[in-house]
Amino acid sequence: MEGVVTRIRSVLCEVDAEGSSYTCTARGRLIESDTGESKPLAVGDRVVFEPTEADEGVIEKVLPRHTKLSRRLPRDVHTEHVIVANVDRLLIVASVRKPPLTAGIIDRYVIAGEAGGLEPVICINKTDLAEDESEYRHVVAAYEDLDYPVLLTSATQRVGLEALKDVLRGKSTVLAGHSGVGKSSLLNAIQPGLALRTAPVSTKGRHTTSSVSLLKLEIGGYVVDTPGIREFTLWEIEKHEVAQFFPRIWELSHECRMPDCVHTHEPDCAVKRALERGELSRWRYESYLRILESVETPEVPRATDVEEPEEQISRHKRVPSRRKRRQDLGRRARRELAEEDEE
Numbered sequence: 001m002e003g004v005v006t007r008i009r010s011v012l013c014e015v016d017a018e019g020s021s022y023t024c025t026a027r028g029r030l031i032e033s034d035t036g037e038s039k040p041l042a043v044g045d046r047v048v049f050e051p052t053e054a055d056e057g058v059i060e061k062v063l064p065r066h067t068k069l070s071r072r073l074p075r076d077v078h079t080e081h082v083i084v085a086n087v088d089r090l091l092i093v094a095s096v097r098k099p100p101l102t103a104g105i106i107d108r109y110v111i112a113g114e115a116g117g118l119e120p121v122i123c124i125n126k127t128d129l130a131e132d133e134s135e136y137r138h139v140v141a142a143y144e145d146l147d148y149p150v151l152l153t154s155a156t157q158r159v160g161l162e163a164l165k166d167v168l169r170g171k172s173t174v175l176a177g178h179s180g181v182g183k184s185s186l187l188n189a190i191q192p193g194l195a196l197r198t199a200p201v202s203t204k205g206r207h208t209t210s211s212v213s214l215l216k217l218e219i220g221g222y223v224v225d226t227p228g229i230r231e232f233t234l235w236e237i238e239k240h241e242v243a244q245f246f247p248r249i250w251e252l253s254h255e256c257r258m259p260d261c262v263h264t265h266e267p268d269c270a271v272k273r274a275l276e277r278g279e280l281s282r283w284r285y286e287s288y289l290r291i292l293e294s295v296e297t298p299e300v301p302r303a304t305d306v307e308e309p310e311e312q313i314s315r316h317k318r319v320p321s322r323r324k325r326r327q328d329l330g331r332r333a334r335r336e337l338a339e340e341d342e343e
């Protein structure tokens, strides 16, 4: 049968196929792989599986992905972590305050989205906490200038939800952004039946959503809720490629003297010249510099975001034999689902 992975927990995947949900294990090589991916299976993957019981099965293979949102694992430059596969849009959620609005993370996600074939949309939530619009106006203007749609929402005051629905309707969309910005709250606001867990950002560094999951929307379409990720480091982007994601800088770069100019210290650089003449926004140039730097050095993690998704399958963890896993499967699945319900 063919289905879609909706959630991954430890060595178990939930797969939706023909209107039913199956709890599946995967063939060994799909769990421990040498493909340079930390976890060859991701939520959103289309898979071929063999049903073994009424609601259980074994995943045989993963079909090719048409999009992916990836990051580089912290402390391991050679390992790609695919957060989600095959979704159309990336809704980058930030908040006006609590946590404060920063452009760095938005830029990073915009680039990861573009690189993985997803359409980025920016959502600035918690507008109710702003004293006035000037707190976020510059951010809205900057991304609208780049032709990215920007939504302004308040999940608690129910502001901007119709526009949000228009973005989500009939598409598959992944929500990403720091812990506590209100990703799960926004989804609950447009579909209360989802009943996703939400909580104030705690000082103990706890995040609320603990695993990535694919959910069906009543208005049509799918959404993927994700936990805030501590270190979102870009995967497979080289320094000289960064400018391609900043259209104005890219345009100017053709006039730089050095063919591999990264516009920081090189002589006769058209980008720096435009900056001095006020023809390029300093704010965008600073974003560019931050991304350039982050391509080599990971961003400073926020205490509240998860270090590793909890369901992460470690490459070094010993994988039990298939027979043992099958034996454990039914019992574990039932226990984990029961625990989930309690949350």
Ligand SMILES: Nc1nc2c(ncn2[C@@H]2O[C@H](COP(=O)(O)OP(=O)(O)OP(=O)(O)O)[C@@H](O)[C@H]2O)c(=O)[nH]1
Residues within 6 Å of the ligand: 125, 126, 127, 128, 129, 153, 154, 155, 156, 157, 177, 178, 179, 180, 181, 182, 183, 184, 185, 186, 197, 198, 199, 200, 201, 206, 207, 208, 209, 210, 226, 227, 228
């Ligand atoms: N004032 C205000 N608070 C909000 C708004 N949206 C969410 N919150 C609050 O912000 C806190 C965090 O919201 P969550 O929805 O759990 O945030 P999240 O982005 O899902 O966080 P993680 O799951 O940890 O990544 C909760 O206490 C929400 O009630 C908003 O629009 N305005």
Ligand SMILES: [Mg+2]
Residues within 6 Å of the ligand: 183, 184, 185, 197, 198, 208, 209, 225, 226, 227
């Ligand atoms: Mg959440």
Ligand SMILES: [Zn+2]
Residues within 6 Å of the ligand: 253, 256, 257, 261, 262, 263, 264, 266, 268, 269, 270, 271, 272
């Ligand atoms: Zn240059």
